[in-house]
Each structure stands twice: as structure tokens, then as C-alpha cells.
Amino acid sequence: MASNFIDYVKIHCKSGKGGAGSTHFRREKFVDKGGPDGGDGGRGGHIILRGNSQLWTLLHLRYQKHIKAENGVPGGGSRSTGAQGKDVILEVPLGTVIRDEETGEILAEITKNNEEKIILEGGRGGLGNSHFKNSVQQTPRYSQPGEPGNESWLILELKVLADVGLVGFPNAGKSTLLSVMSAAKPEIASYPFTTLTPNLGVVQYHDYKSFIIADIPGIIEGASEGKGLGLRFLRHIERNSILLFVVSAESENVLEEYETLLNELKQYNPELLDKKRVLGISKIDILQDEDLEKSLKKLPADLPIVRFSSLTLNGIPELKDLLWQQLE
Numbered sequence: 210m211a212s213n214f215i216d217y218v219k220i221h222c223k224s225g226k227g228g229a230g231s232t233h234f235r236r237e238k239f240v241d242k243g244g245p246d247g248g249d250g251g252r253g254g255h256i257i258l259r260g261n262s263q264l265w266t267l268l269h270l271r272y273q274k275h276i277k278a279e280n281g282v283p284g285g286g287s288r289s290t291g292a293q294g295k296d297v298i299l300e301v302p303l304g305t306v307i308r309d310e311e312t313g314e315i316l317a318e319i320t321k322n323n324e325e326k327i328i329l330e331g332g333r334g335g336l337g338n339s340h341f342k343n344s345v346q347q348t349p350r351y352s353q354p355g356e357p358g359n360e361s362w363l364i365l366e367l368k369v370l371a372d373v374g375l376v377g378f379p380n381a382g383k384s385t386l387l388s389v390m391s392a393a394k395p396e397i398a399s400y401p402f403t404t405l406t407p408n409l410g411v412v413q414y415h416d417y418k419s420f421i422i423a424d425i426p427g428i429i430e431g432a433s434e435g436k437g438l439g440l441r442f443l444r445h446i447e448r449n450s451i452l453l454f455v456v457s458a459e460s461e462n463v464l465e466e467y468e469t470l471l472n473e474l475k476q477y478n479p480e481l482l483d484k485k486r487v488l489g490i491s492k493i494d495i496l497q498d499e500d501l502e503k504s505l506k507k508l509p510a511d512l513p514i515v516r517f518s519s520l521t522l523n524g525i526p527e528l529k530d531l532l533w534q535q536l537e
Contacts, residue, residue: 214265214266214268215266215267215268215270215271215367216266216267216366216367216368216369216444216445217267217364217365217366217367218267218270218271218364218365219310219362219363219364219365220270220273220274220275220276220362220363220365221274221275221276221360221361221362221363222256222276222277222297222328222329222360222361222363223256223275223276223277223278223329223358223359223360224253224254224255224256224278224329224330224331224332224358224359224360225252225253225254225255225277225278225279225280225281225294225295225331225332225358226253226280226281226294226331226332226355226356226357226358227250227251227252227253227280227281227331227332227333227334227335227355227356227357227358228249228250228251228252228253228280228281228282228283228284228291228292228294228334228335228355229250229283229284229334229335229352229353229354229355230247230248230249230250230283230284230334230335230336230337230338230340230352230353230354230355231247231248231249231250231283231284231285231286231289231337231338231352232245232247232337232338232349232350232351232352233245233246233247233248233285233286233287233337233338234246234247234348235286235287244342244347244348245337245338245339245341245342245348245349246286246287246288246337246339247284247285247286247288247337247338247339247352248284248285248286248287248288248289248290248291248337248339249284249290249291249334249335249336249337249340250281250282250283250284250290250291250334250335250337250353250355251281251282251283251284251290251291251292251293251294251334252281252293252294252331252332252333252334253278253279253280253281253293253294253331253332253333253334253355253356253358254278254279254280254281254293254294254295254296254297254331254358255278255296255297255327255328255329255330255331256276256278256296256297256299256327256328256329257296257297257298257299257325257326257327257328258298258299258300258301258305258307258317258319258325258326258328259298259299259300259301259319259323259324259325260300260301260302260303260305260319260320260321260322260323260324260325261300261301261302261303261322261323262302262303262322264300264301264302264303265302265409266302266367267301267302267305267365267367269300270299270301270365276297276299277297278294278295278296278297278329278331278358279294279295280294280355280358281293281294281331281332281334281355282294283355284334284335284337284352288337288339290334291334293331293334294331296331298325301319301365301367302319302367303319303320303321303322303370304319304320304367304368304369304370304448305318305319305365305366305367305368306318306365306366306367306368307319307326307328307363307364307365308363308364308366309361309362309363309364310361310362310363310364311361311362316328316363320370328363329358329359329360329361330359331358331359332355332356332357332358332359333355333356334355334356335352335353335354335355335356336352336353337352338350338351338352366444368444368445368447368448369409369423369425369445369448370421370448371409371421371422371423371448371449372420372421372422372449372450372451372532372536373412373420373421373422373423373449373450373451373452373453373532373536374422374423374425374445374446374448374449374451374452374453375387375422375423375424375425375453375455376425376446376452376453376454376455376470376474377454377455377456377470378456378466378470380457381455381456381457381491382455382457382491382492382519383424383425383455384408384424385491385519385520386424386455386489386491386517386519387408387410387422387424388410388519389519389522389525390410390412390422390525390528390529391410391411391412391413391422408423408424409421409422409423409424410422410423410424412529412532414529414533418533420532420533420536422453422532423445423449425445425446446474446481447478447480447481449484450484450485450536451484451485451486451487451532451535451536452474452481452484452485452486452487453486453487453488453489453532454467454470454486454487454488454489455489455491456488456489456490456491457490457491457492458490458491458492458493458495458516459492459495463490463505463508464507464508467488467508485535486512486513487512487513487514487515487531487532487535488508488512488513488514488515489514489515489516489517489528490505490514490515490516490517491517491518491519492518492519492520493516493517493518493523493524494518494520494521494523513531513535515527515528515531
């Protein structure tokens, strides 16, 4: 499963060239000097991106390195316009960002199902000689060539769209929490970096309401400098409305662990600190002693804290309530 999650691809795209305008004169029996009737060339095909809510990875684009749209068809006689080149539509998951590889400029973001963005426009078709006739120039013997298409190396990056992002060190209990709050079935084991890809789960709330929660791979100190899984997962946190920090009750210093996580996010992108935050203390079934309570008192007074156990489900309803309130 992990190898199928691709959140970064680089592709070369080329839109279609416009068709040439026609240099043509009307030739019919009994029509003397019929005059220019060359038609216009067709436009070249666009390269278009379309959002698809059923996709969750860029895997299908990984092996399509070169993508080319059709050229427009040249114009013909009798002012007939050439056919347009066929557009190429690339379907991408929601949350895909498209950048120009050379300049780094963001060209588009796809966030809605069936949303379409033209990334590279096809060249315009040339005008036929019928457009250039005037009182002085009765028989223009020229027409326009079609415009060339556009080409560029593009980078497609997927940033997971979720309401709540789980942030924590490996083994903090994030995957287990996701599995009990939603129907998601992440791989869970007691060694670091079980989660190598973001896992999404839909959490059902009262009255048919729901929200999406994402388990992002565990942070290690130095992740913002590229250590461990590094920047690959930090980009997914940018799209979450709320960050749920998960710290295990077994932690020797909850405040220090929370501040280390905050610092990694700040080093990567200071704007992440503007998001709403909730702190979840996991594994309270294993440990709930006076030292833990003392360390919790040192945390910021305005930080909402929920203690929970994914094993006994103790505190899970309260956590759902708090997250829903923060989202509202």
C-alpha cells in the first residue's frame, strides 16, 4: 500500500500548435474571379487538470513523463475552419498543487471535484486569406500560420486535504487513534515510522455530520531539515484546519515534547502556528500519575487538552466533541 502513495511527480507537458490559415480562392464554374475564401486554422489542444475526489495519489501520472496535446487542423477552402486539436485532461486528487519547475511559480491548485484548470493553452489557429481582403487588396495571397503550442516541465504536489491533522512523534498512538475514531485501517505496530504515508479517515459525528482526520507520518527532531521522512510529510500539514498534537502519557516531559513538535512546524513554515491547536494525551490506560498532571499544568492555559485511551475508548467522545467545536 505504502509504495502506491505518490505525492510528487514531475512531468513534461506540451500543448498543441494552432492550425495554419488557408490561402484559397473560390473556384467554381460560371463564377469569374471568385475571390479569397481561405478558412481559419483550428486551435491547438489545451493541457487541462481536473479534480477527481476518487483519487488519493499521483501514482497514475508517475509513468507518463511526456504529455502532448493534438495540433489544430489547418483551414480549408470555402471558409471552412480546421478542427481543434484534442485537449488532454489529466485527472488529479483534490489538494494537488501545480508549479512551474523552472520558476517555482504556482500555476493552479485543485481543491474541488470536477474543478478544471487550463495549465497550458494550445496555440491559436491562423486566420485564412479571406480576412485580409479589402478595397486595395482584392486577392490577398497570404494567410497566418498557427501559433506554436506551449511547453514546460511541471511539478505536481499533493497536499492531503483534511479537517484535522494528527501531529506527533512516532509511537505516540496516532494510527491507533485514527483506527478507533474512523473506519480507516492504518497499519499499526510498536516500531517507529509504521506510518509511511498519510492515512485519511472519516469521523462520523452526531446527526449525520462528519469530518476528515489525517494521520501524518511521525515527526522526528530535525524533520524540517529533511531528516527522517522530513519535508515530504510536512507539506500535508499545511492544508489541515486544526492540528491535533498527540503526546503519549508515557512521555518523560509533555511540555518539552509539545514544544519540539511546534518548533519543527515553525522551522518548516511559521504560518502553521496560526492554525488552531488541540493537545491529546494518549495511552492514559497505561499511565496517569501525579508527575503527568504536574507537567500538564506547565502547558499554555489557552491550549485545549483532552486525555484519552484508544484501547478503552475512554475520552474518545470528549475528543470528538472538542474537535467538532473547534471546526465550527
